[in-house]
Amino acid sequence: MARIAFIGLGNMGGGMAANLAKAGHDVRAFDLSGEALDKAKKAGCLPAEDANAAILGAEAVITMLPAGRHVEAVYTDSILPHADAGAILIDCSTIDVATARRVAVAAGAHGLTAVDAPVSGGIAAASAGTLTFMVGGSEAAFSRAETFLLDMGKAVIHAGAGGAGQAAKICNNMMLGATMVATCESFALAEKLGLDLQKLYDIASVSSGQSWSITSYCPVPGVGPETPADRDYQGGFAAALMLKDLKLALEAAASVDADTPMAARAGELYETFVNGEGATLDFSGIIKMLKG
Numbered sequence: 001m002a003r004i005a006f007i008g009l010g011n012m013g014g015g016m017a018a019n020l021a022k023a024g025h026d027v028r029a030f031d032l033s034g035e036a037l038d039k040a041k042k043a044g045c046l047p048a049e050d051a052n053a054a055i056l057g058a059e060a061v062i063t064m065l066p067a068g069r070h071v072e073a074v075y076t077d078s079i080l081p082h083a084d085a086g087a088i089l090i091d092c093s094t095i096d097v098a099t100a101r102r103v104a105v106a107a108g109a110h111g112l113t114a115v116d117a118p119v120s121g122g123i124a125a126a127s128a129g130t131l132t133f134m135v136g137g138s139e140a141a142f143s144r145a146e147t148f149l150l151d152m153g154k155a156v157i158h159a160g161a162g163g164a165g166q167a168a169k170i171c172n173n174m175m176l177g178a179t180m181v182a183t184c185e186s187f188a189l190a191e192k193l194g195l196d197l198q199k200l201y202d203i204a205s206v207s208s209g210q211s212w213s214i215t216s217y218c219p220v221p222g223v224g225p226e227t228p229a230d231r232d233y234q235g236g237f238a239a240a241l242m243l244k245d246l247k248l249a250l251e252a253a254a255s256v257d258a259d260t261p262m263a264a265r266a267g268e269l270y271e272t273f274v275n276g277e278g279a280t281l282d283f284s285g286i287i288k289m290l291k292g
C-alpha cells in the first residue's frame with residue numbers, strides 16, 4: 001500500500017480520499033477547511049498541517065480543487081518544490097485545458113510526472129468509488145496513475161497526452177449540457193401538447209431521442225429512475241458546475257476557433273438559471289425555467 005497526499009477534501013475529494021484510505025493506503029490529507037480535515041480524519045486519513053507536509057514522501061499526489069487557478073497555485077507553491085522525484089502527480093479537478101497543459105509542462109521541467117484525470121460522476125459516485133476517470137499523460141504515467149484511480153472509480157480511460165483528460169471532460173459535459181436542455185424543452189413541450197410524460201419517456205428512451213439525460217437522469221419527477229427531479233432538484237450535479245464546465249468548453253472552443261452554437265446557447269440558459277432560482281439546484285432543474 002502506498003503513501004498518498006490528497007489535497008482538496010470538498011464534496012468530491014472527501015469521498016475520494018476516504019476510498020483510498022478504505023483501500024488500505026496511508027492517506028495524508030490537506031484542505032484549507034478544518035471541517036473537511038475533521039471529516040477526512042474520521043474517514044481514516046491522516047490530516048496534514050499544510051500541503052507541504054502532506055506531499056513529503058508521498059508516492060502519489062492527488063488534487064481535487066475548485067478551478068485552474070487553485071491547481072496552478074498549489075502546484076507552484078507546494079507540489080513542484082516538495083514532491084518526491086518518483087512521485088506521480090494526479091490532478092482530478094475540472095480545469096481549463098491550457099492550465100492543465102501548463103502544469104504538466106512545469107512538472108516535466110521539475111523532473112516530475114503528471115497526469116490530468118478529471119472525473120465523470122458526482123458526489124454520490126465519489127463516495128461510492130464509482131467515478132469514471134479520463135486521463136491525459138504519457139502511457140507510462142497513465143499506468144502509474146491507473147493503480148490509484150481504480151481505488152476511487154469503476155473506469156479509468158487513457159484519453160491521450162497531457163491535457164487530453166480535460167479536453168475529453170469538457171467535450172463530454174458540453175454534450176450533456178446541450179442534451180439536458182433539449183430533453184427538458186421536449187418534456188415542457190409534451191406537457192403543453194397534453195402528452196402523458198411517462199409515455200414520452202417510454203417512447204423516447206427506446207427511440208432516436210434517447211440519451212443519458214432521459215434514461216438515467218430524467219428531469220421529470222416520478223418518471224424514469226430515481227433522480228434529483230424526485231428530490232425537488234436537490235443534490236446531484238449542481239447547475240453552477242454545469243455552467244462552469246460549459247464556460248470551460250466555450251473558452252477552449254474559442255482558443256481553437258471551433259464553432260459551438262448549441263453549447264453557447266446552453267451556456268446562456270444555464271447562466272440565467274444559475275443567476276436565478278437555479279443557484280442551488282441540480283442542473284436538470286433547468287426544466288423549471290424552460291416550462292416558464
Ligand code: NAD
Pocket residue numbers: 007008009010011012013030031032033036051064065066067070074092093094095119120121122123236237238241244
Ligand atoms: P468543493 O468546493 O466542495 O471542494 C473543493 C475543496 O478544495 C474545498 O474543500 C476547499 O477548501 C479546497 N481548497 C481550495 N483551495 C485549496 C488549497 N489551496 N489548498 C487546499 N485545499 C483547497 O468542490 P467539489 O464539488 O469537491 O469539486 C472539486 C472539483 O471536482 C471541481 O473542479 C469540480 O468542477 C469537479 N467536479 C465536481 C463534481 C460535483 O458533482 N461536485 C463532479 C465532477 C467534477
